Amino acid sequence: MIAVELHKLFRRPRTWTTIAVLNALPLLVAVLLQLTDLAPRPGEGPPFLSAVLTNGTLFPLAALAIVLPLFLPIAVAVVAGDSVAGEAQAGTLRYLLARPAGRTRLLVAKLVSVFAFVLVTVVVVAAVGYVVGTTLFEAQPIAGTSVSGSTLTPEELTGRTVLAIGYVTVSMLGVAAFALFFSTFTDSPLGATLGALAVLVTSSLLFTLDAASPIAPYLPTRYWLAFVDLFRDPILWRDVVRGLALQGVYVGVLLTAAWANFTTKDITS
Amino acid sequence: MTAVIVTRGLVKRFGRVRAVDGIDLDVRAGDVYGFLGANGSGKTTTVRMLLGLVLPTAGEVELLGRRMPRAARSVLPRVGALIEGPAHHGHLSGRANLSLLDASGPGGSWRTRRRRIDAVLEQVGLAGVGRRPVAAYSLGMRQRLGLAGALLRRPELLVLDEPTNGLDPQGIAEIRELLLELNRQGTTVFLSSHLLAEIEQMATRVGVLDRGRLVLQDRLATLTAPTGATVVRTPEPDRVRAALDGRVTAVDGERVVVKGDDPAEVNALLVGAGVPVIGLAPERPTLEEVVLAAARAAGDRVEVRERGR
Numbered sequence A: 001m002i003a004v005e006l007h008k009l010f011r012r013p014r015t016w017t018t019i020a021v022l023n024a025l026p027l028l029v030a031v032l033l034q035l036t037d038l039a040p041r042p043g044e045g046p047p048f049l050s051a052v053l054t055n056g057t058l059f060p061l062a063a064l065a066i067v068l069p070l071f072l073p074i075a076v077a078v079v080a081g082d083s084v085a086g087e088a089q090a091g092t093l094r095y096l097l098a099r100p101a102g103r104t105r106l107l108v109a110k111l112v113s114v115f116a117f118v119l120v121t122v123v124v125v126a127a128v129g130y131v132v133g134t135t136l137f138e139a140q141p142i143a144g145t146s147v148s149g150s151t152l153t154p155e156e157l158t159g160r161t162v163l164a165i166g167y168v169t170v171s172m173l174g175v176a177a178f179a180l181f182f183s184t185f186t187d188s189p190l191g192a193t194l195g196a197l198a199v200l201v202t203s204s205l206l207f208t209l210d211a212a213s214p215i216a217p218y219l220p221t222r223y224w225l226a227f228v229d230l231f232r233d234p235i236l237w238r239d240v241v242r243g244l245a246l247q248g249v250y251v252g253v254l255l256t257a258a259w260a261n262f263t264t265k266d267i268t269s
Numbered sequence B: 001m002t003a004v005i006v007t008r009g010l011v012k013r014f015g016r017v018r019a020v021d022g023i024d025l026d027v028r029a030g031d032v033y034g035f036l037g038a039n040g041s042g043k044t045t046t047v048r049m050l051l052g053l054v055l056p057t058a059g060e061v062e063l064l065g066r067r068m069p070r071a072a073r074s075v076l077p078r079v080g081a082l083i084e085g086p087a088h089h090g091h092l093s094g095r096a097n098l099s100l101l102d103a104s105g106p107g108g109s110w111r112t113r114r115r116r117i118d119a120v121l122e123q124v125g126l127a128g129v130g131r132r133p134v135a136a137y138s139l140g141m142r143q144r145l146g147l148a149g150a151l152l153r154r155p156e157l158l159v160l161d162e163p164t165n166g167l168d169p170q171g172i173a174e175i176r177e178l179l180l181e182l183n184r185q186g187t188t189v190f191l192s193s194h195l196l197a198e199i200e201q202m203a204t205r206v207g208v209l210d211r212g213r214l215v216l217q218d219r220l221a222t223l224t225a226p227t228g229a230t231v232v233r234t235p236e237p238d239r240v241r242a243a244l245d246g247r248v249t250a251v252d253g254e255r256v257v258v259k260g261d262d263p264a265e266v267n268a269l270l271v272g273a274g275v276p277v278i279g280l281a282p283e284r285p286t287l288e289e290v291v292l293a294a295a296r297a298a299g300d301r302v303e304v305r306e307r308g309r
């Protein structure tokens, strides 16, 4: 069943189009930087972008930072929102369940395939970022690679980049959980996607609002950028750990609710 | 005979609508069961409950002797279904669709998959369709592919919700032959439809649904059994009345209904009196008449009940 769902997702042209589009923006940014040599000053623009002119190996992180606020969550919400509701809209859900695929099994298979999509997408963005970064910019690490100003060895940099990829993936699993949750409630994939995006927009908006500060620590987008802390010297674990815990709670609660709904609902699509 | 589909007091409410209102289906092995009902009478809702897609508000369903939806995993691989029209992934070929569906559940070995897919595509007349994506199929081709999906695991029971929807007359005849052939080989067929003619040509047993209630369930042969009268066709109906004094119960153009279940006896009398006879047959109600009468009786019942409140 999981193999079937992975097959459906990754043999679908749309999946790869989404991933390709996702990589277009960082590529565009890289080309513009290369042509103009005008990097944003440190502290402005997406994290790490100021440093890539002198160290191309940081570009995977810059690429992730570029797509993180908008493009990546949209892509994840589209795919996860489509997972169950898309089958309902196409009418194939009733045939899958009459096959019988088993409601819990089907949901788990959808979940695994969505998670696989998130991981593949993040890794591809980082990998393309690495290739672009090392071809367009100078590759030797020089002083000031860490956000704190000290120098990281290439090994340290690699290790922390892998951690950052993992962290961004987990943040996106939160988005996926929201979209999958909505996807079990509606027969419209668009509705599920928009539902998840509405949550994220609300969260980002509330985060900037002082009046919302009491709930700020619980907003799903609150710790998204904490992966930058992985590049401080020493690593500042506090927000990273909180971010992981928060996403863990969201994913757990939402998936349980999605399961409870999906296993007891009438399939009338 | 063993029961294949049994429901007891099956009810489904959608908010205030009672889509299915306490039905007791009884489908036996070897039947071609015709499940008739007007639009919105609850046929699809019933089919969905049989398959565990919609959960009953009350009552229970037994499929092949096992309680649904509890036994879905062991029962449904032995059941082929077509529910309210076919549905496929448009960007994939028919073959790929069948293959993915087969791989999505138990009871369909991958070793035999290719062979089974070839066989059912041949059966439903799609053998030559090639690698075209389903999006490029015609309505009738999709219906055939849906049927192919239902046949893929040689099911003991076929539950088909309006299987001939969208087919041309030739296609309908073809599918009818296919289903009858499968039935001869032992497959029980549960066929929902609002087309009386279709059911009349195929079914051995009939259930009639009217606004969520099962108003009739019996063998087709019993329902359309001779009434005990004889129908005479003649250009001179008045002379029939004269010759068979008092036995004529109805005259409609050239059609005269005469009491007595032996056409030969009626014929002898008429010929003896010199009345020209074009045709003679025992009177049988058509399925349409039976269904309309049952639905009308049920309608009266509802009215009476409402007045009583």
Ligand SMILES: Nc1ncnc2c1ncn2[C@@H]1O[C@H](COP(=O)(O)OP(=O)(O)OP(=O)(O)O)[C@@H](O)[C@H]1O
Residues within 6 Å of the ligand: A268, B014, B017, B018, B019, B037, B038, B039, B040, B041, B042, B043, B044, B045, B046, B194
């Ligand atoms: N999801 C739903 N929510 C609310 N009401 C519904 C739902 N599905 C069906 N109904 C109602 O239940 C009744 C029976 O519908 P159903 O689809 O079972 O009829 P049907 O016999 O299959 O009709 P048709 O011949 O048109 O296919 C209808 O009155 C319909 O409006």
Ligand SMILES: [Mg+2]
Residues within 6 Å of the ligand: B043, B044, B045, B084, B161
């Ligand atoms: Mg219907």
